[in-house]
Amino acid sequence: MGFLKKLRKLLDAPDAEDSPRKVFAHYMVGLTCEQSLDQWYYDIKTAAEAGIDGFALNIGPSDHWTETQLFQAYHAAEQVGNFVLFISFDMACGEWLVPQVVHIINCFKASPAQMKVDGKPFVSTFEGPHWADNWAAVREETGGIFLIPDWSSLGPYGVGERLDAIDGAFSWDAWPKACHTKMSTNEDELYLEVLKGKKYMMPISPCFYTNLPQWSKNWYCSSESLWYDRWLQALKLMPDYIQIITWNDYGESSYICDTVHSQIVEGAETYAANYSHSAFRAVLPYFIAAFKAGTPDIDPPGGDTAVAWYRTTSAQAGDDGETKWGQGGSESASLGARDVVSVIAVTKHKSSLAVSIGETTRHFETDDQRRISYFEVPFDSSTVGPVRITLNEKASDGPAITNDCDGHVVFNCVAVQV
Numbered sequence: 001m002g003f004l005k006k007l008r009k010l011l012d013a014p015d016a017e018d019s020p021r022k023v024f025a026h027y028m029v030g031l032t033c034e035q036s037l038d039q040w041y042y043d044i045k046t047a048a049e050a051g052i053d054g055f056a057l058n059i060g061p062s063d064h065w066t067e068t069q070l071f072q073a074y075h076a077a078e079q080v081g082n083f084v085l086f087i088s089f090d091m092a093c094g095e096w097l098v099p100q101v102v103h104i105i106n107c108f109k110a111s112p113a114q115m116k117v118d119g120k121p122f123v124s125t126f127e128g129p130h131w132a133d134n135w136a137a138v139r140e141e142t143g144g145i146f147l148i149p150d151w152s153s154l155g156p157y158g159v160g161e162r163l164d165a166i167d168g169a170f171s172w173d174a175w176p177k178a179c180h181t182k183m184s185t186n187e188d189e190l191y192l193e194v195l196k197g198k199k200y201m202m203p204i205s206p207c208f209y210t211n212l213p214q215w216s217k218n219w220y221c222s223s224e225s226l227w228y229d230r231w232l233q234a235l236k237l238m239p240d241y242i243q244i245i246t247w248n249d250y251g252e253s254s255y256i257c258d259t260v261h262s263q264i265v266e267g268a269e270t271y272a273a274n275y276s277h278s279a280f281r282a283v284l285p286y287f288i289a290a291f292k293a294g295t296p297d298i299d300p301p302g303g304d305t306a307v308a309w310y311r312t313t314s315a316q317a318g319d320d321g322e323t324k325w326g327q328g329g330s331e332s333a334s335l336g337a338r339d340v341v342s343v344i345a346v347t348k349h350k351s352s353l354a355v356s357i358g359e360t361t362r363h364f365e366t367d368d369q370r371r372i373s374y375f376e377v378p379f380d381s382s383t384v385g386p387v388r389i390t391l392n393e394k395a396s397d398g399p400a401i402t403n404d405c406d407g408h409v410v411f412n413c414v415a416v417q418v
Contacts, residue, residue, distance in 0.1 A: 021240065022115075023288050024201075025247040025256070026088065027055040031263035032069045040069075040076035043257060044083050047247065050281040051288035051301070054084035054115055056124055056243055059104070061094040070108065077113035084115035084122075088150075091128025098134050102141045109142065117146040117167070117199075124170055124201075125149040129158070132165050148201055148241075156187060160194030168199025174230070174245050175208045175221035178326025181336065183226055185233045192237070202239040204230040205246070206280045206309070209253040209411040211323060212267045217251075219324040220333035220411040227280060227309070228344050228374045231287045235296050242291065253412040256280045271412045274399075279417035282307045286346045286371065296371060299348050306345040306353060308389045308398065309415040314339045314381050318405030333411050340376040341387065347371065351392050357401055358385020391418040 025047055032039075047055065057073060059066050070087075077083045087104060089096060105121055108114055115122040121142070125131075129151040139145055148168040151159050159169045173187040191200050207223030234242055246254045250264040250272040258278050285301040315337035325336035343364075345353050350368035354361055355377040366373040379401055387398040398416035 021238075021242075021292050022053040022084075023051065023242045023244065023284075023291065024054050024056045024084075024086075024115075025052050025244040026249070027057050027073075027247045028249050028263075029057050029059045029066060029069050029073070030063055030090075030093075031248060031250075031265070033063070033065045035065075035069060035072070035262070037072045037076060039260065040072050041080065043247070044073075044076050044080050046258060046281075048080065048083050050284040052244070052284065054086065054113075055247065056088040057085055058088045058090050058126060060090045061096045061100060067104070067107070070104070074108055074111045074113050078111060083113065085111075085113050086115040086122040086124060088124040088126055089128065090126045091131055092126055096128075096131065098137050098141075101134075101138050105138065105142045105145060120144045120146040122146045122148065125151075126172070127151065127153055129154050129162070132162055135165055148199055156190035156194050159191070160196075163194075163196065163198065166198070168201065168240065169195055170201035170241075170243060171203050172245070174203035174205040175223070175226070176326065178219075178324070178329030179331055179336065180326065181222040181224070181338070183229055183233075185237060188233070188237055188239070192239070199240040201241040201243050202234055202237065203243055203245050204234060205244065205254045206256060206277065206415075207253055207413055209271065209323075210251055210268075211271060211321060212251055212265070214267060218322055219327050219329060220337060221326055222336050222338070223413065224338045224340050224342050224376070225374065227283075227307075228342070228372075231283075232372075235287070235290055238291070238294060253277075270406075271410045275410075275412045275414050277309075277413075277415050279307045279415035280309070282417040283344050283346050283372075290371075298371065300346045300371060304345075304347045304351060304391060306343055306389060306391045306418040307415055308341055308343045308355065308387070308418075309413045310341040310379075310387065310398075310401065311337070311339070311409075311411065311413050312399050312401055313403060313405050313409055314379065314401075315409055315411070317381060317403050317409060319408040321408030323409070323411055334409065337411055339379050341379065343375045343377070343389065345373045345375070345391060347373070347391075352390075353392075354388075354390040356386075356388040356390070357383050360385075387416070389416055389418045394418055
């Protein structure tokens with residue numbers, strides 16, 4: 001039995017319509033012009049190997065390649081099997097017409113790979129509360145949908161006033177606010193309260209950094225412990241669904257896929273092309289299995305592993321590039337970004353872990369009462385050199401930490417797996 005089949009057996013993932021909890025990843029179809037079918041196969045298999053159940057396919061109203069890529073995505077998912085897809089209509093990048101939305105839903109609702117709830121195709125959005133009154137017509141002309149939109153601009157209470165139009169809600173609130181170092185569950189708890197038993201899809205993201213002047217975007221959200229914090233929060237709240245933001249949004253540094261250079265938007269090459277995030281997936285089999293089991297007290301499905309992430313320069317190593325600390329913030333990102341190597345270790349028993357930066361090594365032991373442990377190793381301009389992570393004598397090397405900023409500090413991180 002291959003690893004993927006073993007993992008699915010461990011996760012005990014039932015058919016799409018019957019699973020009480022699922023984990024999806026947000027996939028930017030707008031980045032896939034001329035993408036091959038093989039790439040879809042690769043992405044779907046890679047996501048499934050991490051325990052992810054499916055992709056939320058983000059599409060805009062005007063990209064000429066959208067339907068071609070959707071057909072390829074659904075075909076690949078059908079062939080791979082046990083992997084679901086649903087459309088996330090991006091309402092913030094253009095105007096959708098009702099016939100467009102109806103056409104796309106009807107094209108794919110019968111696919112074996114279509115995520116369904118109560119026999120209805122699962123549908124989501126990025127924003128779009130202004131479009132709310134149109135969904136009744138969409139339901140009628142498609143034979144019914146299960147609608148879980150992201151209307152985060154309304155806030156939880158605003159969403160709670162539109163319960164008649166939706167079957168649940170998805171929040172885009174996945175990162176700490178401006179000038180905050182930690183992410184709370186306040187918004188998540190409010191959604192759970194106002195939805196009154198309707199489904200809630202909780203967002204989880206590893207990090208956020210964008211510097212795209214053409215779209216007036218240049219900010220960093222504190223991410224030093226975010227991947228760890230949000231998964232622990234999800235295991236406490238146990239929402240109906242989790243959506244990882246994102247699979248492949250390089251422009252906002254939230255990707256967890258293997259890098260596909262053709263998908264990197266213009267301007268993001270300098271901070272995404274050589275900053276691998278693949279290792280963030282290393283701990284997903286455990287977190288997702290724990291989420292589905294309803295308890296963190298399970299053995300790691302793939303054995304002991306660890307992921308480390310860090311910036312390759314100190315936040316004080318150069319100019320801040322006018323990057324702000326958090327969306328809408330006014331303070332410099334250099335004031336909020338902490339210089340640490342962050343590590344999540346997933347181990348069955350007490351284990352030894354070491355983090356080396358140049359000639360300096362810190363030693364730790366994992367928690368023998370829990371399967372997950374978290375560590376931070378601080379660094380500064382005097383602590384530079386190659387980075388090595390060692391777990392039970394198995395070691396992996398990451399890019400060196402240096403004082404060399406090419407123009408300005410890059411607030412994206414690299415991730416390394418042991």
